[in-house]
Amino acid sequence: MTESGAVEGVDAVDVVVVGAGVTGLYAVHRLRGLGHRVRGFERGSDVGGVWYWNRYPGARCDVESVDYSYSFDEELQQEWDWSEKYATQPEIVRYLRHVADRFDLRRSYTFSTSVLSAELDEETLRWTVRTDGGEVVSARFCVFATGCLSSTHVPELPGAGDFAGATYHTGAWPHEGVDFGGLRVGVIGTGSSGIQAIPPIAEQAAHLTVFQRSANFSIPAGNRPLDEGTRRRQKEGYAERRRLSRLSGGGSPHQAHPSATFDVSDEERRAAFEERWELGGVLYSKTFPDQLTDRKANDAARAFWEEKVRALVEDPAVADLLVPTDHPIGTKRIVTDSDYYATFNRADVRLVNLRENAVERIERDGIRLADGTLVELDALVFATGFDAMTGAIDRVDVRGRGGRRLKDVWSAGPRTYLGLGVDGFPNLFSLTGAGSPSVMANVVLCAEQHVDWLGDCLGHLDAHGYRAIEASAEAVDGWVAECRDRAAATLFMEADSWYLGANIPGKPRVFMPFIGGFGVYGEIIAEVAASGYEGFTLIRD
Structure with missing residues (x-):
């Protein structure tokens, strides 16, 4: 010693x-x-x-x-x-x-x-x-x-080892990347990684089937390149930006509206929701200070979100499946997406609702659903999150x-x-x-x-x-x-x-x-x- x-x-x-x-x-x-x-x-x-x-x-x-x-x-x-x-x-x-x-x-x-x-x-x-x-x-x-x-978490599904195609998990992705060109691809999971991965996979694959157990709330990122002028202004304002971030609830400089949801007019409330929608992403859940504590306030935010999303999805029946009904908006982390909802307007993308038609087992050639349907696949992506x-x-x-x-x-x-x-x-x-x-x-x-x-x-x-x-x-x-x-x-x-x-x-x-x-x-x-x-x-x- x-x-x-x-x-x-x-x-x-x-x-x-x-x-x-x-x-x-x-x-x-x-x-x-x-x-x-x-x-x-x-x-x-x-x-x-x-x-x-x-x-x-x-x-x-x-x-x-x-x-x-x-x-x-x-x-x-x-x-x-x-x-x-x-x-x-x-x-x-x-x-x-x-x-x-x-x-x-x-x-x-x-x-x-x-x-x-x-x-x-x-x-x-x-x-x-x-x-x-x-x-x-x-x-x-x-x-x-x-x-x-x-x-990483992979759910225990019967027959998982029988699948003849390639299998991936979003949380352990190959460093060399994956080429889905010409393949029939299945994605299990529509949490953050699934919602982000589905649009680019759809662009590559011959056909994409999305297996959804729980719909989630997502907000378009509104992403854009940063030009030199924007970067210069951000850097010049860093001190104040950091000060506000350290005082905030979420570690960013954006503050919730100073009034409760129903203490403002309908016009002001809608304008506040619109501003957060344009800002993009998770910040929408904090538009008003009572949004995650008062169910009526949450319902107002949810209604605005649903209006926006239904306008992005052409098939009302598909939109019905993509709109969550089992939790208040923001109580699961809101996802930040790029063209997620518009992806379901593609003819080569199919959405399967696992709550109505569950996975019976995974077979050599794909996924067998409870109604007996075999969804034939060449590759399977688990976007099933983490412990x-x-x-x-x-x-x-x-x-x-x-x-x-x-x-x-x-x-x-x-x-x-x-x-x-x-x-x-x-x-x-x-x-x-x-x-x-x-x-x-x-x-x-x-x-x-x-x-x-x-x-x-x-x-x-x-x-x-x-x-x-x-x-x-x-x-x-x-x-x-x-x-x-x-x-x-x-x-x-x-x-x-x-x-x-x-x-x-x-x-x-x-x-x-x-x-x-x-x-x-x-x-x-x-x-x-x-x-x-x-x-x-x-x-x-």
């Missing part, structure tokens, strides 16, 4: 960071800059996180490019030029690679390596991290930046005090304090995941918010002679209740969404993100830090 508590012959560092996506990259940069010895591990062959894996055609961010970028370095903000209002996956990966190059982040990472386990030594309060490459690392702090949407929020960290065997597994502790739903710490797991942090705004906000600013808090926290420990920090059980109980109660006061609980884990059979129905808003959350964690980390136990000996 060394003086620091690390085991001799084992690589000893201050911090292990798991993941090289948006959050992991900034964690390595910030913590390394504070003087910590940092090792990072990433299962992909390069940086990018969710954007490394999600290379499906049409993959695009639903936060404006100018906002979906780091703010920690002014020169970085000024030197990078986004080409479009909503960046595509290739451009986002280029940006993250640029960040990795500019700050020399790759030297701290081991790529193409998965972390298998992280085990606490209760005597030293250090973490022993093991990888699939056989490496063993001892770390004072273990930081999981594994992402909320990085553990969201907890799936990626659940793949790691994390063991804390008494050998308790984190997965077992979270068996009834994730338990955190502030979305940062877990009782029984000292010096372990989960960033931009369950219990924090994460998927409800701009994750780039969420990453900066969490990592900056973490950097200050580790500095506080060292400055005051503490060797560890651990959330108390009472604080965790309180935060779980806080997140639950805030969600219960909204319409979100009426949707079977992946926010609740409803897409994963057997997963507990628990609303996993913090829904109170990015700005409000920032104030809460700042107050905890200012109080000397109330709710945490600081361990000196």
Whole structure:
């Protein structure tokens, strides 16, 4: 045993960071800059996180490019030029690679390596991290930046292994791309990845069949190239744009209408909806402040949306299938699309409603439906999403005090304090995941918010002679209740969404993100830090 508590012959560092996506990259940069010895591990062959894996055609961010970028370095903000209002996956990966190059982040990472386990030594309060490459690392702090949407989910369908054609998942797309030219293609799933992938696949394929279980709300992105004048104005206004973003609910500078839905005239209400429709994407769900808490207000937003969508779809019967009837608008993440609804006007595109005609089984030549119809296919795309929020960290065997597994502790739903710490797991942090705004906000600013808090926290420990920090059980109980109660006061609980884990059979129905808003959350964690980390136990000996 060394003086620091690390085991001799084992690589000893201050911090292990798991993941090289948006959050992991900034964690390595910030913590390394504070003087910590940092090792990072990433299962992909390069940086990018969710954007490394999600290379499906049409993959695009639903936060404006100018906002979906780091703010920690002014020169970085000024030197990078986004080409479009909503960046595509290739451009986002280029940006993250640029960040990795500019700050020399790759030297701290081991790529193409998965972390298998992280085990606490209760005597030293250090973490022993093991990888699939056989490496063993001892770390004072273990930081999981594994992402909320990085553990792909494929539903168990009878005969799945019998299909003779090619099979793909949008969350693990081949890096070399896929040519669907001349093929009969089936897409299962109409969530975000399905809605984005369907139009470009339809343009390639000889015929496309879309298998829809649940219709989703989507808003045309209204995407456009950014000219030099627009980029110049954006960069000149970055300081104010970031200030407004940090005060907002979702981490972007756009504010909801100051009045409630029915406190304005019909004309003003329609104008507000029209403005958000033109802005594009997820922001439509926040047109008015009561839209996600009052059903009548939500119905008004839904009616405007339905009017717009029915105007895009030529066949009223198809439009009927594309209009959701099972959840309020915005209670599943609104998708940002490019020509999704118009795609169903094509003669070579067919929509199958699985609620009326379910998949009986997958066969060698295609999909057999409950009514006996065989849909013949040459290729099948699963756009079936992820085991969201907890799936990626659940793949790691994390063991804390008494050998308790984190997965077992979270068996009834994730338990955190502030979305940062877990009782029984000292010096372990989960960033931009369950219990924090994460998927409800701009994750780039969420990453900066969490990592900056973490950097200050580790500095506080060292400055005051503490060797560890651990959330108390009472604080965790309180935060779980806080997140639950805030969600219960909204319409979100009426949707079977992946926010609740409803897409994963057997997963507990628990609303996993913090829904109170990015700005409000920032104030809460700042107050905890200012109080000397109330709710945490600081361990000196």
